[in-house]
Amino acid sequence: MEIYPANLLDLNALRRVEAVCFPQDAWPLLDLVAVLTFPGVVRLKAVVAGQMVGFIAGDPRPAEGFSWIATLGVLPEYRGRGYGRALLEACEERLPTRRIRLSVRVSNEEAIRMYRHAGYVAIDRWGRYYNDGEDALVMEKSR
Numbered sequence: 833m834e835i836y837p838a839n840l841l842d843l844n845a846l847r848r849v850e851a852v853c854f855p856q857d858a859w860p861l862l863d864l865v866a867v868l869t870f871p872g873v874v875r876l877k878a879v880v881a882g883q884m885v886g887f888i889a890g891d892p893r894p895a896e897g898f899s900w901i902a903t904l905g906v907l908p909e910y911r912g913r914g915y916g917r918a919l920l921e922a923c924e925e926r927l928p929t930r931r932i933r934l935s936v937r938v939s940n941e942e943a944i945r946m947y948r949h950a951g952y953v954a955i956d957r958w959g960r961y962y963n964d965g966e967d968a969l970v971m972e973k974s975r
């Protein structure tokens with residue numbers, strides 16, 4: 833597996849990864865275009881045999897004092913091999929702020945465990961944040 837910067841040429845591959853990884857929360861096409869083009873956004877893809885198998889985007893907000901991990905997904909058949917963690921670490925390295933935040937469904941135990949192991953702690957809970965009414969756990973890492 834190799835990690836490369838992603839760009840607009842990755843739009844179709846990203847649509848697939850997002851649709852498979854986030855069946856309930858798939859972003860509209862325009863948001864996917866934005867995440868691949870907005871200046872300053874850290875966007876990285878995990879590639880195996882020339883194919884995108886994972887994606888992460890980090891959004892620096894230096895004025896607010898932290899960055900947000902906007903999305904992180906690995907195709908199911910490639911999970912459990914360290915790709916998610918590797919994408920997270922590569923993205924963190926490229927983010928300029930000392931603090932990094934993310935939100936995750938409270939039921940997403942696997943992702944929450946991964947974030948905890950990576951040094952994130954829960955700092956807030958947003959009630960009924962997702963479409964179906966599930967709460968979001970907000971987590972932060974300080975480095």
Ligand SMILES: CC(C)(COP(=O)(O)OP(=O)(O)OC[C@H]1O[C@@H](n2cnc3c(N)ncnc32)[C@H](O)[C@@H]1OP(=O)(O)O)[C@@H](O)C(=O)NCCC(=O)NCCS
Nearest residue numbers: 853904905906911912913914915916917935936943946949
């Ligand atoms: C969350 C997600 C990105 C993790 O990706 P991944 O490539 O499986 O992650 P990793 O292989 O790096 O594993 C992360 C941790 O979970 C453990 N793990 C993951 N899958 C595992 C499996 N099948 N068996 C045992 N352990 C597993 C690893 O041991 C690792 O532990 P560590 O943090 O102590 O190193 C992936 O499950 C995913 O895309 N989920 C759907 C989208 C999602 O929920 N995204 C995050 C929401 S914000």
